[in-house]
Amino acid sequence: MTAGPGTGTGAAEADAEVVDVAVIGTGFGGLGMGVSLKRAGRDSFVIIEKADGVGGTWRENTYPGAACDVPAHLYSYSFHRYDWSRRFPPQAEILAYIEHVTDHYGLRPHLRLGAGVASAAWDEDSATWTLALDGGREVRARVVVSSVGQLNRPALPSIAGLDTFAGPAFHSAQWRHDVALAGLRVGVIGTGASAIQFVPEVAKSAGHVTVFQRSAPYVIPKPDRPYSPGERRLYKLLPLVEKLDRLSIFLRGELLTSAIDGNGTAVKGVLKMWKEYLDEQVPDPELRAKCTPDYKIGCKRILFTNDWYATLQRPNVELCTDAISAVEPTGVRTADGVLHECDVLVYGTGFAATGFLQPMRFTGRDGADLHTRWADGAEAYKGVAVHGFPNLFLLYGPNTNLGGNSIIYMLEAQIRYVQQALDEMHRLQLAALEVRDDVERDFVAWVDATIEKSAWQSGCHSWYRVDNGRNTNNWPVLTNAYAKAMRRIDLLDYEATPQRSWAVA
Amino acid sequence: MARRSSPPKLPPALAFAGAKLLRRYVMADGASFAEQRARMQRLNSLLPSPPGITVRTETVGGVSCDRVVASGRDPRGVAPSGGVVLHFHGGGYCIGSPRFTRGWAAAVSVATGREVVLPDYRLAPEHPFPAGPADARAVWDALTGEGGVPAADVCVSGDSAGGGLALGLAMALRDAGRALPGALVLLSPWLDLSDDRGGDPDLVAADPVLTPAWLTAAARAYAGDVALDDPRLSPLLGDLAGLPPMLVQAGAVDIIASDSVRLAATVRAVGGDVTLSLANGMFHDFPTQAGNLEAADSAVRQVAAFLR
Structure with missing residues (x-):
């Protein structure tokens, strides 16, 4: 839409791939977002992946015995059934399912494998993100959907020697x-x-x-x-x-x-x-x-x-x-x-789960750095949107992990929400959406207050919490409540930037 | 998700139905504007006054105004630092009254601690342009004159036609080289009277509040002999540079929502500071339903955050 050559910023410009939506990550989240975009008839998207294949955590974790701990009938896309061999299938079968979904929905042409996103910067004038990939390539997109997961950076213990x-x-x-x-x-x-x-x-x-x-x-x-x-x-x-x-x-x-x-x-x-x-x-x-x-x-x-x-x-x-x-x-x-x-x-020491979107660098409006913004722990409105970072949506973002249910259920709620954001932007001819500061603050205050009543905050050391004790990872109430809160996007939660064509000449 | 404890809110579907009923009853085809005003008055007299505020009616610059203050504040002790919101009600320049936006004024006063001044400006067709803007200016001059509130501590706001008055006032002050208000808040503003609003039949059918015919009648009654595209009537068509920071809120199910979007796009294009929030599922002037509607409460929270 407004994604087009705007203000020139250098020689790399000519080589940049220009798309409507750039998705980062090819796990259940990123691929599910791709399926949603395909189904909405929006073909102008890429799914960027640092590794050489799809699957996310199910491609990376190949250790013997790897399997899911939610039965596959729920731990799979609601829109794509599968002939599972057992109740809790092993990693190889889940990965095969993901590969199958990738083919079935024609996502392969949209994949950009073997290229991690080093940084992404928002340009207010053209209302686009410029993503710098490892190796020097660039992608320019109106909207970025980050789906890099919470459990993708192995954490080693800090032990002497x-x-x-x-x-x-x-x-x-x-x-x-x-x-x-x-x-x-x-x-x-x-x-x-x-x-x-x-x-x-x-x-x-x-x-x-x-x-x-x-x-x-x-x-x-x-x-x-x-x-x-x-x-x-x-x-x-x-x-x-x-x-x-x-x-x-x-x-x-x-x-x-x-x-x-x-x-x-x-x-x-x-x-x-x-x-x-x-x-x-x-x-x-x-x-x-x-x-x-x-x-x-x-x-x-x-x-x-x-x-x-x-x-x-x-x-x-x-x-x-x-x-x-x-x-x-x-x-x-x-x-x-x-x-x-x-x-x-x-x-078997797990992952640096509180380091959301690390090690990518995100520079939002007015040069704001995402990780500086998150110095006291990551936060996002409903786990998906961050004030100061227009047109950036997160899947499986802060406070959307679960202790007792399927993450794919959460991802699908998020994907539907982001799809609605894209559809509404298109319908109302908006160039950008940025969550309101007061809305994000109110939400985070509610999360922080609510989660204090949970067992997660009962005093143990866990991967859900940052040094100051804040729980940055988990959703504090029932899974169903999240789906309900995400059912319909309310654009009043956002500040909108109209497309330039709205301006009175 | 549970929000803070507050009285139960209208479900949006019911609010839409209520808005539609309001249109059928008040803005009925064939009813004169005088009759419409009388019906609105009747409706308003049924409404309980919002709790938690005190209201004084007094004359400011020759114009009767309702002065709304959150209880607990001395209504006379408008601290210069506390600031004032000068709000113009909507009604197509032909109907409406301060009473109609008292709910919003109450919520804003409670949320911001500011006094909200609601002028009962003169209405068309009895008093066509320029009576309304003249009253607006008179109130402004009196409010910010000798010993009054510093201009920068005043937020000028308006809903619907009142949004047009508010923006027009700020533009007139700019053109006169006078001190500008500190901020503008425009709720579903009506900013272009020359647009017949018939362009999108789906939107016309969906809008529960406004019809192109009613708007056209109101525009004609207000404009008198002046052209509808005169920027003094249609501020969107004037120079929008050099204005105070503004917050624009609108519901998208509104045949004049495009005025808000065009305003935001144009102000950005001329380098101004504008924040637009467009409630995709809401109707014309929904923020005035503060206290009854969750979306309206959210809109008031945004106003409070904007004025902080």
Whole structure:
């Protein structure tokens, strides 16, 4: 629309690809946005991806045992059903689904792979963003939709001597498939959502596994099983049955969410489920004590698996709860002075989740820097819009992560909202939308006040919170409330810039 | 999502229906403007006065004005630093009264701590142009004269036709080389009387408040012998440079919403400072429903933030 050659800014201008919408990221969010744009008949868009393929977190996390912890009937696009092999499919199957969706909706021509966005700058005069890609290419777009996720930058622990380790050492999201672990002594640092999936797999062939745990997770059983051919036929022939399953998964998710939000009855239910499972699985009181978390349930991510406690009781697995004092060339030394010798170290230490949109640099109106603006923690109106940054929309942005339900549900609500913004801009011939400062502030004040009642803020150290204690990641109430709040965009929440053609000559 | 606790609000659909009823009753085809005024008065007399304010009616510059102040403030002690909002009501220059925008004035006074002055300026057809702008100027001069409020502490605002008066006043002050108000707030302003508004039949059908025929009649009654595209009647067609920072709010389901958009585009083009918010699902003059409608409350919050 107004995206066209405006005020010249340099030689690179001529080479810039000019589009209506630039989407960043090819995970569930970015591709879903692409499908929405396609369906709206808006073909002027690119989806920029730093890696060489689509899939986002499901392309990056290839560690053994990687799988989703929300059943696939809900953890998939509502608009694209699929013949899932089991209730909680493994990473490879989810990635295949994403590849399939990419092809099915004709998104390939829109992909710009292998080019990370280094920076993006807003030009007020032409009402466009200029994105500088790694390698020098440029994209100019009227609207930018950032869909880079919350869990895409591996976080390494800050432990002395980390780089002195002599053997192979890697993060679970950068799995070294070239390192055969069979028969080796493997040290695993961390007991989060990744570790509880890969440790059981690694333990099957490794000589010895030492799991270093800082705090125990709450673990509850994952009702996983393959679907029988009959079931798969049923889901295929009767979409309503799958829809009902989707609904029932969603409602159970809402129950879990309400527990985290502070509903006492629901908390008791989840706590009971965990305690009974632990008691049944772990007879040894000493190990049971080690497996008992020292924080309120829900404060950190609740984990779903059937083989974590069993794995910890294998003869070749040891759970070490002593604090790590240093990594040395031959292993890990704990505070009690013991050196735990290892051939390989695996960091299951999660991601820098509070560093939203890092390491990209965004320069908004009047030269405002996004990360400076977010120095006290990221924030955005309804997770999607930031004052000072017109025509920038975020998917899976601040305070839209969940503790008990499907992120894809959230992403679809966001995609619909952003699509409405684009449609309204088109209909009303607007060049830009920027969320009102007072609207964003009111929203953030509500989030901050509401989330204080949740288990997330009950005092543990988690990846949801920044140094000052603010929870920048999670949505504070029921998932359904978010969908409701996002159903219809209210442009009154925004300041609008009319297209120039509106001006009286 | 739960907002702060406040009285229940009208669902937008009901507000649309109410606006439509208002049009049928007040702005009825064939009713004279005098009759329309009388009907509006009758409706207004049914409305309870908004809580939390005191209202004094007094003459400012020869024009009767309602002075609205949030309770707890001394109405006479208009602190020079506190500032004033001088608001002109809407009604196509032919109907309407200060009472009609008292709800908005109350909400703004509560949100900003400012006094809101609502002039009961003379209306057409009895008093066509230039009676309205002359009254507006007289109130301004009295308000900001010797010992009055500094011009910069006054926000001049208006809804619908009142938006035209407000913008016209600021332009006249600029042309006269006088001190300008600190800010302008225009709600669904009517700024171009020469446009017949028939261009978009879908929009004409959807607009619950205004019709092209009513606007045309009001424009003719107000203009008298002056051409409708004279910038003194249609400030959008005049010079829009060198004006105070302005906030423009409009509902998009309004056949004159384009005036707001054209104003914002033009002021930007001449280097002015303008903020436009266009409520996609709202009707003409919706901010005047403050207290009854969540969107109107949101609009008042924006005004308060703008004046801070």
